[in-house]
Amino acid sequence: xxxxxxxxxxxxxxxxxxxxxxxxxxxxxxxxxxxxxxxxxxxxxxxxxxxxxxxxxxxxxxxxxxxxxxxxxxxxxxxxxxxxxxxxxxxxxxxxxxxxxxxxxxxxxxxxxxxxxxxxxxxxxxxxxxxxxxxxxxxxxxxxxxxxxxxxxxxxxxxxxxxxxxxxxxxxxxxxxxxxxxxxxxxxxxxxxxxxxxxxxxxxxxxxxxxxxxxxxxxxxxxxxxxxxxxxxxxxxxxxxxxxxxxxxxxxxxxxxxxx
Amino acid sequence: xxxxxxxxxxxxxxxxxxxxxxxxxxxxxxxxxxxxxxxxxxxxxxxxxxxxxxxxxxxxxxxxxxxxxxxxxxxxxxxxxxxxxxxxxxxxxxxxxxxxxxxxxxxxxxxxxxxxxxxxxxxxxxxxxxxxxxxxxxxxxxxxxxxxxxxxxxxxxxxxxxxxxxxxxxxxxxxxxxxxxxxxxxxxxxxxxxxxxxxxxxxxxxxxxxxxxxxxxxxxxxxxxxxxxxxxxxxxxxxxxxxxxxxxxxxxxxxxxxxxxxxxxxxxxxxxxxxxxxxxxxxxxxxxxxxxxxxxxxxxxxxxxxxxxxxxxxxxxxxxxxxxxxxxxxxxxxxxxxxxxxxxxxxxxxxxxxxxxxxxxxxxxxxxxxxxxxxxxxxxxxxxxxxxxxxxxxxxxxxxxx
Numbered sequence: 001x002x003x004x005x006x007x008x009x010x011x012x013x014x015x016x017x018x019x020x021x022x023x024x025x026x027x028x029x030x031x032x033x034x035x036x037x038x039x040x041x042x043x044x045x046x047x048x049x050x051x052x053x054x055x056x057x058x059x060x061x062x063x064x065x066x067x068x069x070x071x072x073x074x075x076x077x078x079x080x081x082x083x084x085x086x087x088x089x090x091x092x093x094x095x096x097x098x099x100x101x102x103x104x105x106x107x108x109x110x111x112x113x114x115x116x117x118x119x120x121x122x123x124x125x126x127x128x129x130x131x132x133x134x135x136x137x138x139x140x141x142x143x144x145x146x147x148x149x150x151x152x153x154x155x156x157x158x159x160x161x162x163x164x165x166x167x168x169x170x171x172x173x174x175x176x177x178x179x180x181x182x183x184x185x186x187x188x189x190x191x192x193x194x195x196x197x198x199x200x201x202x203x204x205x206x207x208x209x210x211x212x213x214x215x216x217x218x219x220x221x222x223x224x225x226x227x228x229x230x231x232x233x234x235x236x237x238x239x240x241x242x243x244x245x246x247x248x249x250x251x252x253x254x255x256x257x258x259x260x
Numbered sequence: 261x262x263x264x265x266x267x268x269x270x271x272x273x274x275x276x277x278x279x280x281x282x283x284x285x286x287x288x289x290x291x292x293x294x295x296x297x298x299x300x301x302x303x304x305x306x307x308x309x310x311x312x313x314x315x316x317x318x319x320x321x322x323x324x325x326x327x328x329x330x331x332x333x334x335x336x337x338x339x340x341x342x343x344x345x346x347x348x349x350x351x352x353x354x355x356x357x358x359x360x361x362x363x364x365x366x367x368x369x370x371x372x373x374x375x376x377x378x379x380x381x382x383x384x385x386x387x388x389x390x391x392x393x394x395x396x397x398x399x400x401x402x403x404x405x406x407x408x409x410x411x412x413x414x415x416x417x418x419x420x421x422x423x424x425x426x427x428x429x430x431x432x433x434x435x436x437x438x439x440x441x442x443x444x445x446x447x448x449x450x451x452x453x454x455x456x457x458x459x460x461x462x463x464x465x466x467x468x469x470x471x472x473x474x475x476x477x478x479x480x481x482x483x484x485x486x487x488x489x490x491x492x493x494x495x496x497x498x499x500x501x502x503x504x505x506x507x508x509x510x511x512x513x514x515x516x517x518x519x520x521x522x523x524x525x526x527x528x529x530x531x532x533x534x535x536x537x538x539x540x541x542x543x544x545x546x547x548x549x550x551x552x553x554x555x556x557x558x559x560x561x562x563x564x565x566x567x568x569x570x571x572x573x574x575x576x577x578x579x580x581x582x583x584x585x586x587x588x589x590x591x592x593x594x595x596x597x598x599x600x601x602x603x604x605x606x607x608x609x610x611x612x613x614x615x616x617x618x619x620x621x622x623x624x625x626x627x628x629x630x631x632x633x634x635x636x637x638x639x640x641x642x643x644x645x646x647x648x649x650x651x652x653x654x655x656x657x658x659x660x661x662x
Binding site for chain 2: 109112139162
């Protein structure tokens with residue numbers, strides 16, 4: 001009896017969180033009390049884009065910090081559609097000669113089960129675009145770099161393929177290309193002997209589009225500028241929080257999660 | 261100075277010299293073949309993958325660099341600690357150190373995904389990276405060891421000999437600290453993240469480097485029929501025991517400290533008990549064959565003065581060193597990263613799983629190729645320059661420094 005009573009407010013609390021998230025998705029926190037369907041329709045009519053194109057002559061600036069909020073409860077497929085979209089966008093995952101362990105994976109879905117409670121959830125894990133990235137710290141040549149706007153990526157022109165960044169990454173987010181590749185995406189060249197990882201679809205961001213994975217799961221992912229207090233993502237993380245994987249490492253990740 | 265009477269002479273052009281050239285040359289050629297194959301095909305022909313990113317070539321490379329800094333120790337004891345007994349071996353010590361370092365350089369560079377970009381590694385530095393510091397430390401070591409050697413061989417530079425020796429000794433300590441810190445600074449890898457990796461690698465370098473040096477010294481003297489007395493061999497024998505003990509002690513402390521930290525119980529249980537090949541290599545390879553048996557061979561009363569037992573001990577220390585580095589490098593990577601503490605994880609990217617690794621023949625060839633280069637350089641070195649004393653017989657040496 002007492003268990004049931006205790007669960008009621010918890011369930012209400014979860015519903016309240018969901019309403020907040022929906023409201024944040026639409027960019028209008030005051031709509032929190034409205035029905036979800038109405039909010040989604042409002043979202044399609046949102047006036048302010050999450051990303052605006054940057055003129056090529058302007059360098060990336062630290063005024064912006066790109067980030068992503070992923071609500072695992074709203075993913076449905078655990079992020080499989082996001083993974084598929086990333087594969088299509090960047091052309092990884094079917095290198096013909098690599099063994100399964102050698103196949104690069106820029107993003108994968110991870111099933112997590114608590115050892116004691118058996119509570120379980122699935123989430124997509126990719127480069128977390130840390131503010132203090134260990135991969136950047138350890139790279140001998142500076143090929144592993146963080147752009148001023150927070151995007152962590154590999155400069156493939158000076159990557160010597162030492163793989164030290166792969167040893168240092170807490171999220172196993174990096175892959176090494178084990179074979180010569182052909183038929184690559186022009187916007188996302190991949191090279192044998194270099195390390196690669198999620199770059200937040202930097203080619204899309206620079207032209208005013210959101211990353212492919214965010215586009216594939218609009219119901220669950222908000223992408224945008226964490227430094228802009230009026231952006232949808234800032235409002236959402238302010239209202240709902242945003243959990244980091246391995247927050248204990250104090251890396252201040254740009255990718256945040258709900259319901260993990 | 262005791263070594264004023266020491267005469268150095270090049271090794272003669274016997275059949276053995278050319279035999280060694282052919283033998284080591286063949287090993288180097290095998291390494292070159294492996295390199296070209298990797299360069300052409302990519303790393304998919306190796307057992308390394310996106311889970312075990314550093315493999316057997318790195319075990320060879322790190323063994324060579326650790327042994328390189330240790331091999332210089334014999335010279336340093338003579339120069340820095342002013343032990344006259346060791347001074348006649350200073351030249352060979354520096355030669356072996358430089359040869360091992362070049363072997364390391366070749367293996368490490370040729371295993372890179374882009375060895376053609378070596379110039380990039382020399383011109384682009386991220387000074388927060390311990391790896392970048394190591395590039396500077398290794399190059400500096402080569403230069404300092406070369407200069408140290410010069411001061412030993414050129415009378416005109418004799419005045420600089422103690423300074424060069426001190427500089428080389430200090431540099432080599434920092435260098436091995438840097439090598440250990442490549443692992444010690446990896447915060448997220450539970451088997452690595454520890455400051456003790458720096459002193460552990462220093463102790464390992466003393467031990468591995470001396471074992472290699474004793475074998476080279478013995479082979480050089482035996483094959484050229486030069487007298488090598490018991491005094492010098494026994495001194496090196498007990499020095500080796502001290503170094504084996506030091507490395508074993510620091511390894512013990514590392515595991516005890518890990519066992520005290522609850523979140524490291526998993527990786528310790530894996531290495532010490534459930535890790536299959538890694539557990540066997542740790543207990544049988546590293547601890548038993550690599551430390552306890554050599555210590556027994558050194559301290560067994562019946563074997564005092566027995567040269568064969570010393571040589572076997574040296575070989576075992578080297579094999580145990582390889583086992584130790586294999587356990588540290590591969591075993592440490594095989595244990596999965598902790599993405600969510602307190603939870604189990606599974607994915608298509610092998611999260612939460614013990615990673616599999618089986619080195620291919622190409623990795624063996626590349627690694628052994630580095631060893632071949634080191635041995636080839638020593639062989640050519642003692643042939644063309646005066647590294648080896650004509651005699652290290654007991655009566656030639658001044659051993660009153662003990």
